[in-house]
Amino acid sequence: MMTNNEYRNWVKERLNIGEELLYLSMQDVKDTQISVEEILNLTEKAMIAYSERKSEMPAKIGLHSQPDSLMHAMPAYLPDELACGIKWGSNFPTNRERYPDITPTNCQIIYNDHETGMPLSFLDATWITEVRTPAVSLVAAKHLANPEAKTFGMFGCGIQGKAHVKMIERVLPKLEKIYVYDVFEPAMDKLIEICQPLVNATIVKAASYEQVAKQCEVIASAIPIHHNPNPVVKDEWISKGQTLIMCDCHSVYEDSVYKRADIYTLDSIEQHKVLETYGYYPWGLPEIYAETGAVAGGLKQGRTNKDQLIISNNVGMAVEDIIVAKSVFDRALEHNLGIKIPLWKSTKTKVSN
């Protein structure tokens, strides 16, 4: 890894820091060809750094301009990575009707120079969020689920459902069946059409929440978060030995399921306590065993026997976005991607090539 000075000189050779920023659209971000494997590794590294207190990341604050919508401000600094910036991320579930081809989750990052605070890049982070979110679930599954699991369930077949199903075999290679369930049947059909050619396990369109809950050893969920959750999975359908992973807070299961977990992890304890004050957990958070990154980093043990009911609730952290943004920014500079935009001069002025 380059020293701080070497790195900043490398950037300065490619970008006039303080005079311009690099704009990267979603396509530019994808054109950097950062791989899913790299995003997975960076995500795990960021989760561990957070739990080892090797980052600065205040809990996200938010605006809620429509019922069940959110806009979150997510700043983070990872000193060891020389990475610093803020994500502004939104989820408006009703956008599904307005913009059927666009995800209801939309995110942008302002990526900053950690030494001067100058903006270096404004980049779309919607695709980064799409991939790093299942990457978090995969980190949880890797350390908390039975690696021999043969069945995986997915509640919600939207952007996140598809992304989870595409990636899950990377950490659960022995899967034979993947059960998917969504209230909107065409979403299940679409997931199967897109994901089946990409995975080895057979994807099954489940008939009900109950079927997924009773038949799957590991279950992930990604349905809209409601301020007044209306749990759809009954306690009696969930057994010891299962691993439940969620990126949608406590949207799916009856509260007693969380309360009887043998191990309950959160990506950021501070973050979820703030969400609790916003009303996300009307029945309160259960007893917390550890942060998911503390388990990934070996500070706390993960699964110790096959009979534990383990739940991992990860709402997403800025450290994950910012560590990936740095890699994307570096790759974009290296391959001359994106557009350089002047910070102070007229945008009609060409600042540099």
Ligand SMILES: NC(=O)c1ccc[n+]([C@@H]2O[C@H](COP(=O)([O-])OP(=O)(O)OC[C@H]3O[C@@H](n4cnc5c(N)ncnc54)[C@H](O)[C@@H]3O)[C@@H](O)[C@H]2O)c1
């Ligand atoms: N933790 C994180 O870092 C993170 C990141 C991105 C998104 N999310 C969350 O993930 C969730 C899904 O996001 P998305 O981008 O995939 O949205 P999406 O709209 O693409 O998909 C949501 C799917 O859930 C289905 N659904 C709605 N209600 C349901 C129910 N009661 N039971 C089963 N299915 C239901 C919808 O039909 C839709 O197919 C949202 O809550 C979002 O806030 C979390």
